[in-house]
Amino acid sequence: MALSYKTRRRLSLVVLLVGLPLYIALAWWLVSLFERPSVWVELGVYTALGIVWALPLKAVFKGVGQADPDAAPEDT
Numbered sequence: 001m002a003l004s005y006k007t008r009r010r011l012s013l014v015v016l017l018v019g020l021p022l023y024i025a026l027a028w029w030l031v032s033l034f035e036r037p038s039v040w041v042e043l044g045v046y047t048a049l050g051i052v053w054a055l056p057l058k059a060v061f062k063g064v065g066q067a068d069p070d071a072a073p074e075d076t
Contacts, residue, residue: 003060005068012064015057023053 003011027049031042054061063069 005070008060009064012060015060
């Protein structure tokens, strides 16, 4: 079942306002469990984790910044 435009907009807002800060805190905690690596390794880990969170949510964010395709066309 495909998500409607309004549902994707609302879900993307929840993910960005609630889920992303929680994911950042989790990633920060996860890296802090180990002895601090070099700056380049740490940068690589954070970069990889920054990409990994978005991959499963690609369908939610796709087309959210565009106009609502279900809305009636405006007369101009």
